[in-house]
Amino acid sequence: MVAAAGPHVDAAALLASVGLDAEGPSDPKAMLPADSYYGLLERIAAQTDVTDLPVRVGASMRLDEYGALGLAFKAATTLGGSFQRVERYARLWTSVVEYELRPDRRGTLFILHRSGERRLGLRLSNEATLASTVSIARQVCPVPVAPLEVLVRHPAPRSTAGHDDHFGCPVRFGAELDAILFSRETLARPNILGDEGISRYLISHLDAELSEIAEEAPLVARAKDAIAQALSGGAPRMPDIARGLGLSARSFHRRLAEHGMSFQTLTEDTRRDLAEGLLRDESHSLAEIAFLTGFSEQSSFTRAFKRWVGTTPASYRKDRMGR
Structure with a gap:
């Protein structure tokens, strides 16, 4: 993205803003947290068309x-x-x-x-x-x-x-x-x-x-479990989840970044995965699923789910149950 933006952007400064050295060796396996990458693209947009x-x-x-x-x-x-x-x-x-x-x-x-x-x-x-x-x-x-x-x-x-x-x-x-x-x-x-x-x-x-990736990411799996359990009380806070995993908020943030994740994206992924799983179980009403995924209102859950998947929870359930 930075290279394609051409001479109208400060490539070295843009890469440095997300912790990358323009002169350093290439590492295809290095990952950035999604939020950092999106911020980089937005800084490019501020400098050029x-x-x-x-x-x-x-x-x-x-x-x-x-x-x-x-x-x-x-x-x-x-x-x-x-x-x-x-x-x-x-x-x-x-x-x-x-x-x-x-x-x-x-x-x-x-x-x-x-x-x-x-x-x-x-x-x-x-x-x-x-x-x-x-x-x-x-x-x-x-x-x-x-x-x-x-x-x-x-x-x-x-x-x-x-x-x-x-x-x-x-x-x-x-x-x-x-x-x-x-x-x-x-x-x-x-x-x-x-x-x-x-x-x-x-x-x-x-x-x-x-x-190997599955073996390297037990922290991510444990964090998703902790987030899922906390969602019925509303959107969880990173310091609370980190504390439950025996980590400081700073260490938790760093270790998630090593897997190319941020707490926000991990929470969104957990909410979506949990919602999709619950929707495949007809014993839960849409209102119950909204509560279990951390939404105070069913309408908020419906808007979020449509943003994630591209369809409403009711349509998603109908489509999966009809298969």
Whole structure:
């Protein structure tokens, strides 16, 4: 993002603002708390026009920059198989975004789930992610890839010409999801470098990496449990949760940052996970679920859930129970 912003921004100062050294070695496994990253993007926006910045960043992404997961994406035999690997292994890229492949009457939706306030930094990040998704698809497909439609939850920027040119399909802002709709034919196409043998090797490597992450993050799991238990009393406070885990607030903040998280994003993730689990159990009313997830009113819960998932709690429950 900083490089794509060009000479109109102070790159070294921007990177230093989130603890990164512009002259230091690259570390693909280093993560920033989501709030710090969004703040960085907002500081870029204060220095230069960012209307098409996310598209330029997405268009510049290369699979070689994604490590083993990028190789596994290339080695899948079809484009649909490539996206199945993103859905399963995206945790190796980020701890604040989840991906979902969802059947649609017109094809398949590749959905981006990212919780949190729809601030400018988050919106720019989502646009860049959607743009990079199409960019990496075009790097493995033998014919040009054009989605059927791109959906973006937030309002359109002042110009969408760059978005239209990059995606090559209708881009609908103000939608209920952040997603890309692909046709079945597109996802069934064979990849240029698809190879079953290489795929098996890479998948075993990715599974090992994924298990290491799971082993490295017991603190996150314990913190989510503590937050879930505290939610019925309202939004929990970080010092209280830290104290229950035997940590100072400062140490707790630092250790979450090591996993690319902030307390705010962890609380949002916990609320969402808890709400989705409770909605799959018909014994709880929507009012009860609102209380158990820390909301004083059902209407506040409904607004938050629609922000997280793109649909209302009642619609989510109906859809899951109907499957």
